[in-house]
Amino acid sequence: MRLSGSLLQQVGKQAYRPKRLKRVLNYAVFGFAATCCAYSGLLLFNLASGVFQYQSKRRPEIETQKRELEAAMQEKTAIERQAGLPALLPPSPMASLLRWLGNLFLSRLRPLGRRSPRPSRAASPPRPARPCRAALMMMYSGSGYAGMQRQPNQPTVEGALLDCLLAGGHINAGQFAQPRQQLGFITASRTDSGVSALAQLVTLHHDLADPGALVRDLNSRLPDSFRVLDAVRVTKGFNSRYRVLNRTYAYYCPTFALCPDPLPSAYAYRIEPDRLRHLRYCLSRFPGTRNYFNFTCGRLLDDPSCARYIVNSWADEPFLYNGLEFVEIRIVGQSFMRHQIRKMIGLCIAVVRGQYEPSAFDAAFSAKRRLNVPRAPGLGLLLFDLNYAIYNREYAAKLGYPTLDWARFHRQRQ
Template sequence: MHQEWLLKSCGAFSYFFETIPRKLLRFQLQRAYLSTVDPSKLTVMEKSDEKQKASTLESREWSKTGSPSNESTDIKNLSDTQHAVKRTLEGDERACKVPKLGTDEHHPSPSNILRKRKVALLLAYSGSGYMGMQIQKDVTTIETDLVSALYKAGVIPEEHAEEMQKMKFQRAARTDKGVSAAMQLCSLKMLLPENCIEKINERLPAQIKVFSIKRVTQGFNSKNNCDNRTYSYLMPTYAFTPVEQNVTEDFKISDDSLKLAREVLSMFKGTHNFHNFTAGKKATDPSAKRYIIDIQCGEPFVQEGLEFITVTVRGQSFMLHQIRKMIGLTIAVVRGLAAKESVQQAFEHPKMDIPKAPGLGLLLEKLHYDAYNKRYGKDGLHETLDWEDIRMDLDKFKAEQIYPTIIQTELKEKSMLQWLQTLHLHTFMQSEEEYGVETPKLRDVWTKVKEFSKEKQKFHKV
């Protein structure tokens, strides 16, 4: 009671500071501050420190009210305590309740305040039914559901959900419509309450799941700090059916076709100009040069009565549709619709007609942060970004949510089968600018080839 009276007295003195000497105000503020501390528990040095803190408090309070010479102090500049004292003097009993630090949500205790931290959020998802990863207007994307879950879980404010740049949001890779990810990383600033991952997953659909949240450096960017990325492409082997044969779902790839597919895929290794494997890039654009570290074609396997094969490619970075066009050209060569030399020609010529394979089978497999781990992973402050400790959980999600969705969707919608029906319409040839006057002759020859292929091309649904 004595302490509260002193605080109110200080506010009154501050409010009528024109008639009170500054030394008396300092004395009252020091007494009010020290009255909250048990003097018996303080040493001489600590008492001196407490007086210094009280003096600092007085300076801050004085700065709010202005200097004694300023007689035109505005009522709007009064502190909360001064307003309470003024209302008390005017007869408002409610003003006796002076807010104290840590007593309500507007004056939280420093120990209860959660600060936003820069983190790396690892998630996996099945892209079926989504219009890609990146948030877009009027359509549902992976980020649409993710950001909504973050907001509902209370780890980001509403303004950050509406303007994602405010939380420094960045994805490691952008996936297209229907493309899935067994490992996707987002960097952002967010709160880290207890059971954070569980709270977020409770607000996400089953085909999206957050697996890990790790603290990272303030300058970390999940896209720019990613050294390279690994993708896989799962497809039925009937995509390699020779052009002179009918395409059926009970097709099994031969050893010769598998060997040819691996030879064609190996031609993509190294640094090449992939301007023909994306959209809107010219041959002279230096950003079209990409480095493919490794590319492998696995052994065929049977699932749900259908034979599948997986192509795995690891590269520094990939452009829009690049992998799907690489797969599309490989299928055309193995089927006999394009020459093997078409791969090298696609790197050299200004423009070629290359189709992109369906997006259903494409999967972002792994992200690599070797340089970041080497620099910060062992500094004692940050964790390495490798997630080997949860590898089994990631593989389980892929086996339960991603692969079954790809296989069942292929069996139901037959996206590869439908795509093969139009494959023979592509020329896999250089542009007219490249061949000039010879183009009409080549077009006539190729038209006859396409007409023959169209007659031979019959598709049966099993």
């Protein structure tokens, strides 16, 4: 019984300890809060007593200053009445106080005549014009050029333009050596060797102080087959390559190239309606998104960049030029790879001539293996138009920038 009683007593003590600890904590918190309240009350009492004592000591001085201000205000009001001037403020203590504060504020101000004169800016040199984003609208004949992009020891369109910019003092030697890094030189489309352009756009950083003088200077240095149509200012982030909505290429194909029979004279041949219809059917196979791996070079079989979107492709009615019949082929697409358009037209010519079966289109688009697709000559290929409709609508029309439209140069492009 003693053992069980002592055990129960220990258990009771263990059960009682949390209650006692909780009670002690409550007393401690209550005591701390009471001490803080008493200390705060003591501070407030001392502050209030100090303010009261300060006001009691300063009250005679304040009353004296108040009487002096009232006397000065009455004297000034009397002088103004004798002079016939109306009183601006009524003779009251509040008006006197406001007038005194105003005079005190004015007396503290530094006179303007004591300020040191600003240094003259007439002797400083004028700031150079800040470079902006400029676009050169131009056209050229691709005959005699090894393409658009500059190449060592090769005549190119880009090289001829940069040479004229350097010779005219429009760019420096560093910009000439690295035009893309230091000049932001970007072309809208890279034409192949022998390919001409009726609409080409180049963007670069230039102050464009006098666009007309820049155009005249470049045209005086360029050959007659290379013309700069206009120089306009564009937005800061404008990119001539990625801002273009679609590109239109034209290929002028002589109709005798579509005839498989030996001809006595190419000038005497006129294309038959069935053969022209067959050509238009072949061109109708291109619109849409397709894999053009077999229509380019230097790409891998599984390269996703070979997928390109063609908006439209068609053939116009034949026409005569110097007694020779031609047919104009138009191809509109978002972007093109190297030799793509020339191989597209070469495959159409081979199928119309009967050298390839019509099933060659399906085999070329399947891209399961490399096929030998014929390539048309580059002499008849022409970059016809660049479509910047979205830029003209969003920026040129709303923000006042010049439109990028080659229709206004119709007479020069004839």
